[in-house]
Amino acid sequence: MPIKLAEDFPAKQVLLAEDIFAIDNERAIHQDIRPLRLLILNLMPDKITTETQLLRLISQSPLQIDVDFLQISSHQHKNTSITHLQKFYLTFADVVTSCYDGMIITGAPVEQLAFTEVDYWEELTEIMDWSQTNVTSVVHICWGAQAGLFHHYGIAKVAYAEKLFGVFPQRVVAKHRLCRGFDDCFWGPQSRYTGIAEDQIDGSKLQVIARDEVIGPNILISRDAHDIFILGHFEYDTDTLEKEYHRDLQRGLNTPRPQHYYEQDNPNNPIINRWRGHAHLLYHNWLNDVYQMTPYQLAEIPSRQRVRRKATTTEE
Template sequence: MPIRLAADFPAKAVLESEDIFAIADSRAKHQDIRPLKLLILNLMPNKIDTEIHLLRLISQSPLQIDVNFLKITSHEHKHTSKTHLDEFYLDFSQVKETCYDGLIITGAPVEQLAFEEVDYWPELVEIMEWSQSSVTSVVHICWGAQAGLYHHFGVDKVAFKEKLFGIYKQAIKHQFRLFRGFDDRFWMPQSRYTGIDEEQVRQKKIRVIAKDESGQSTILISEDEHDIFLMGHFEYGTDTLEKEYLRDRERGIATAKPQNYYEDGNIHNSWRAQAHLFYHNWLNDVYQFTPYRLEEIRQLQKERKLRSI
C-alpha cells in the first residue's frame, strides 16, 4: 500500500525502514486513481509516535491513501515542536470546507477532567459536528471515543477505582464487517482511568460489538454505522505500555505493571495481527461506501442519517 506523504515527513523514514511503502507526493500525482483522503486529528502529546503507530496500521491497505494531520489551535502543544506542527499539520479552518473519506480522532491524556473543562473542547465539538456531514466514516480512540459518545449521544464517563492498564481479552458480541478475519476472542491494549455508563449506552442508538471479560463495552458503533468507538488502543506499538509505565513511575504515579503484557519478563505483543486487520477492514469498508466525487459525501451523509431515523 502506498501512503502518500511529503518527502520530508519524519515518520516516512521509520516506515521505510520497516519495509512499508510510503509513496512520494511527486509520484502519486502521476497515478490515475482517486486515492482515499484520510484526516487524523492527533490529540496525543507525543505526536510523532502516534503518527508512526497509525501510519503503520493504515499501510496494510492495497489502496493509495492521502493522509493529512489536523491540530487543535486552541491549545498549547508542549511536547511537539512548532516547526513540525506548522509544516505537517493543518488547522481546522483549512479543512472545514473539504470532505474526507475517513477521520481518526485519537485519545488524549485528559480523561480525568470533565469534558467541558478541557481547554479545546469547543473546537473539538466543532470538528465532531463537521465530521457528521463531511466525512464518510470516523474512528474515535480511547478518550476520543468517550468524547464522541458524550457529544453525539450524551453518554457519561464513569471513573475507575484504579487505572485500567494492560492487554485485555475481548469477545465479539455482534459480527460486523470490521471483524472480518478476526478470532472470536482477541486482545487489545487499554490505558485509561475511565469507562462509559453502560446503562446509558443501552438506551441510545449505539451497537456494542465487542466487550472485555468484565462485560465492559470496548468497541461500539453508531446505528447509522458512521461513527466507530474504540475504547482501547489497537495502534499502540509493542513497547508503548512499558514506556508509559516507566514515565508514570518517574512522575511518582503508583501505576501497576501492565497486565497480560510480559511473558517471562519480556514484552509479549498479542494484538498486532488484529490491529492491522481492523484498520485494513475499516479502510476497505470506507472504500466500498465513499463516493468517487468527494463533494458527494455530504449528500451521502444526509441520506444515511435519514435511513437511521
C-alpha cells in the same frame, strides 16, 4: 498500495525501514486511481510517535491513501515543535470546506478532567459536528471515543478506582464486517482511568461489537456505520505500555504494572505482543469499508450524510 507522504515527513523513514511502502507526490500523480483521503486529528502529546503508529496500520491497505493531519488551534502544544506543526499540520479553518473519506480522532491524556473543562472542548465538538456531514466514516480512539460518545449520545464516562492498564481479552459479541477475520477472542492494549457504563448505551443507536466482563464494551459502532468508537489502543507499539509505566512511576503515580503484558507477568521477561495481528486487521477492514461506502466524488459526501442523518432521525 502505498501511503503518499511528503519526502521529509519524519515517520516516512521509520516506515521505509520497516519495509512499509510510502511514496512522494510526484510518483503518486501517475497512479490512475483516486486515493482515499484521510484526516487524523492528533490529540496526543507525542505527535510524531502517534503519527508513526497510525500510519503503520493504515499503510497495510492495498489502496493509495492521502493523509492530512489536523491540530487543535485553541490549545498550546508543549511536546511537539511549532516547526513540525506548522509544516505538517492543518487547522480546522484549513479543512472546514473540505471532505474526507475517513477520519481518526485520537485519544488524549485529559480523561480525568470533565469534558467541558478541557481547554479545547468547544473546538473539538465543532470538529466532531463537522465530521458528521463532511466525512464518510470516523474512528474515535480511547478518550476520543469517550468524548464522541458523550457529545453525540450523551453517554457519561465512569471513573475507575485505579488505572485500567495492560493488555486485555475481548470477545466479538456481534457479527460485523469491521471484525471480519477476527478470532472470537482477541487482545488489545488499555491505558485509561475511565470507561463507560453499558446500561447507558441505546441499542437502537449504537451496537456493541466487542466487550469483556472486566473492561466492558470496547468497540462500538453507530447503527448507520458512520462512527466507530474504540476504547483501547490497538495502534500501540510493543513497548508503549512499558514506557508509560516507567513514566508514571517517575511522576510518582501509583500505576499498577501492566497486566497480561510480560511473559508470565514477570517484568524481567520479554513483552508479548498479543494484539498486532488484530490491530492491522481492524484498520484494514475499516479502510475497505470506507472504500465501499464513500462516493468517488468527494463533494458528494455532505449530501449523502444529510440523507443518512435524515433517515436516522426518521427511524427514531
